[in-house]
Amino acid sequence: PNSKALRNTVIYYFGNGGSFKFDTRIPLGNGQWYDDKKGNKSSGEAYEVRYGFNYYHPVTPGLTMNVGGTFLNIKNKAKNGDITRSYSFRPNIGFSYSF
Secondary structure (H helix, E strand, O other): OOOOEEEEEEEEEOOOOOEEEEEEEEEOOOOEEEOOOOOOOOOEEEEEEEEEEEEEEEEEOOEEEEEEEEEEEEEEEEOOOOEEEEEEEEEEEEEEEOO
């Protein structure tokens, strides 16, 4: 993973105890080096930008439900200059209980 990234988070709290969170992770500088299919080192760089969102809703005292997802935009840049992009969406849903 690339540790040189700008990570922003914005949280909005509703009056009912719920909240909405939006976060991003944007790489700074060079991407992460990867190997090609033949095992050659440093064949290119991968840049991954993430956009995430989550909504947290209190169900009962102590029980919270969340629903959200993450959008991924991945750009691979080979040493020969070829650029490929791929996109992904990772949904999530869950419950948490605290006492």
